[in-house]
Amino acid sequence: YPLCALAVSDERPCIKKLIVVLMDHFPETLKTAYVVNTNVAFKVLMKLINYLLPRRTTRKMLILGSGEDMKKTLVKCIDRAVLLKRYGGDLTIRYPAGPDRYVELI
DSSP states (O other): OOSSOTTSSOOHHHHHHHHHIIIIIOTTTOOOEEEESOOHHHHHHHHHHHTTSOHHHHTTEEEEESSHHHHHHHHHHSOGGGSBGGGTSSBOEEEEOSTTOEEEEO
């Protein structure tokens, strides 16, 4: 599930949500959080904020950006069978959207 929409010009609320989720909800059980489709401003802000976070939290975050490099990294770390096509995997999910109609996530 997306934590927030990164199309917003001010990424601070998104970064705050990400930090809260990582520190409060997954301190010991989360192996890695892959943050995808980020822009340059988000990456810069996260580099600054990383100095304020505990090391155990920052080493669990992988900020990937977008594009082919992001897909290559995800495929190295996550099985293609469970990764959506838009992220370089093979998975397509169909959701019912009415009688004989489906919405497809690729």
